[in-house]
Amino acid sequence: MKFLATSTLGFRLGSTLVLALLPLGVLSVVQTQVTREQFHQSTLEGIGGASLAAVQPQIDLIRASQTTAKVLAQSLSPGIPEDAECMARMRAVAEGIPEASLVAYIPMSGRMTCASTGEPFDFSGNAAFERMMARPEPMLVFNPRGPVSGGAVIGAVHPVVDGSGRQTGVVSVSIPNQAVTPSPYTADYVEWEPGVIVAFTADGTELARSDEARDALALLPPGMGLDGAARLAGRPAFVEGADGSERIVSVVNVAEDLFLLAIWEQGEASSWAASAMAPYLLPALTWAAALIAAALASGRLVVRHVRALSRAMMAYSEARARVAIPDIAEAPTEIQKLHAVYEKLIRDLEQDEAELQNLLVDRERLLREVHHRSGNSLQIIASVMRMYRREAGDPALRGVLDGLIYRVIALSSTHTSLYGLDGRRDVPMDEVLGGVVRRLKEIHGIAIGSARYRLDPIRLTPEAAVPLALAVAEAVGCLFAARAGMDRGIEVALTEEGQDIRLSIEGPAVPEFLADTTTGMAALPKRMLARFAAQLRGRVSTRTDGARSVVELVFPRGGI
Structure with missing residues (x-):
């Protein structure tokens, strides 16, 4: 041993x-x-x-406020001007310090009528004002919530003394404390x-x-x-x-x-x-250099056995070929153990690949089940919302609930369509979008033949299919809800233009897609379309040509 x-x-x-x-x-x-x-x-x-x-x-602002308070107090020492002139002087001083929230003269009574804000305020009984009066000297007053501004302030306070040496009040220059x-x-x-x-x-x-x-x-x-x-x-x-x-x-x-x-x-x-180990980089590199030198010196002792084992591993990884390693019995103990582990790994790998294939099958089955359950759950939500809609007496509230119900049903139809695709990673959008439009026709009671399609056989990932289907549901739902102008029906087109994909929807003119519709409930569809376009890393545009509204969404194929 x-x-x-x-x-x-x-x-x-x-x-x-x-x-x-x-x-x-x-x-x-x-x-x-x-x-x-x-x-x-x-x-x-x-x-x-x-x-x-x-x-x-x-710090500089506080010092400037202190200096300003001192100069202003000295200018008021000969006498306090009338309210209008006094407020004008305070405003002039405040303009010199834009950051100041309040520049004011407060008499001993606490009744402030001379302030840069022009608003009177009674400080009598205020704790900070009592401290100013108790110490007739320059000071800084800190208040987490100023009584005038409502925010945290720093007050540079200086007493005002008349010619006889009697204090008449204080000058306060308040600045935000941020x-x-x-x-x-x-x-x-x-x-x-x-x-x-x-x-x-x-x-x-x-x-x-x-x-x-x-x-x-x-x-x-x-x-x-x-x-x-x-x-x-x-x-x-x-x-x-x-x-x-x-x-x-x-x-x-x-x-x-x-x-x-x-x-x-x-x-x-x-x-x-x-990490704390970062400064030890230089010693580690020094030791690594020494190890490299030792590896070069080891030569025949180690390298040839490692290379033989490496060739065997590469042959297996590239062609699944089992290659015998010559003179493995002469290799050091560690390499012999490594070879034994390699042989065991090959056996474990083949077994793991078989188990992984089974897991992939289970994964696809579970993914389809998720889409199926999501679609059913959304249908239940839509049914509950319909119950609330029937009980609602406010027409505006019923209109809002109608819009929400249509969107939930559209999302449910999308998940149901994905469930029927057997878990494929490439989703045929002509089938999904056609199913969404047909479902919306049933909801709104639109006659057969009112929608014309021009859908290229484009396939996208489920991550891109969901926001695209929701965009179609949002735009088509607004057009179907108009009722008026449906004699020409609507047109839904999905085409591929180079590296971009274009979705175009045309139908009767509706208020939601007018250029001046920017606020209120009517502006929600445009904002939602913008969100869906952002998810696809694309852009959306709406316009009205005569009596027809046109919605176009363009996004790159690799957007998601």
Whole structure:
């Protein structure tokens, strides 16, 4: 047994390669670990820079609002002008800051009558206004829901003091508080995207969030809240969320007591680039080069037996020919085992092919059953809708139900037609479309001979047959529902023009296909036809020539 173990190919090559490559491997691992740490540090610095660059415009806007509030308060210090002149001054200031939602002077009473919006508002009793009055000094006020704008706002407040030093009120310049979204950051083939952006105050009060559907706290490490995140301002860090995913948390101090939290997540990068093994690519290539050298040196020991086994495999795969491998008894133990596995695989493959053929037959049978059951289910749905239609007293509601019933029956007819095609992948559209039109004639009570066909024997996949049949049902159903003008009947044509297929339907003029029908229930057929055309990667057009409406749908044969 000891002799057999030392005679294996793994022992012969592995012992030599381990001794030769062990020092190089240790050195490569250490160097790679250092490189990973440097890479992580540079990623954090880049994330911090991207977050700061994204929020810099808002920082500049806050500073501009503070400066504006200060200058405006000083201009009002000699005296408060009349309401009309005061509002004009506020509007002029607001024009200088287009982003401002409100520029206003609020007297000590809280009754605001001088505002850029021109609308009065009573701030008396408002908590934010009480804080302004309690501290007669410049400040920033954060409100998740501004009383005037209704949205999250940042208010740059400055007191107005008259010549005697008595405060007469405050000037407030309010700007929207939005959770700005930094641009994605790419670091060595790994893209980081900001998942959730949260604006909050130092006490942990959330002011705005970029995605209301996501809970930012659930993405942070357990036990970390927004107040704890404020301590990370200016120091991005890797964190592990409650779900075990690695993320980067970046906090930027936007203004005094205002922070912006960005939780970065890895984007749709390749699994290799995003994995922890990516930095070890260079050592792996080094080891691969050494293995190639060893393979070339092995020569007669290994290669000739592998080539003989490869020729036997190719002969079987191309012509199902069983080829004997010479000198297989002299091959290393691993190759002999591989040959034995190969022989077993051939036997298993032949057995699996027989079972697969049976599965394909069962699959076609099940597919036909699906179409059959789908058609029956849709017929039941149509019957239930008819019951509701008979009980409905509103003509408009009955009209809507009629349209829905026709569409459901058309879809049922399509599935029934596919059921009768014995599971073929190529569907004869002349049969399917002819059956759909005949079914619609029965539903609408249209006389025999009212529809003329010119359907080329075109075959499509079931994926393309369903939207095409529904498009025919939609257009023909609208024409049949018109009743008037049916003396000339309708014409349905399906032709092949090069690589394109054209469906043309002509009938009496109906409101649904007029050019100016763009809204309301009458516009639904055109929108549905556009959806069906989009599924086929084609285009649809409708026009009215005199007393006739024409619908044309053109799509490429390989559209689906």
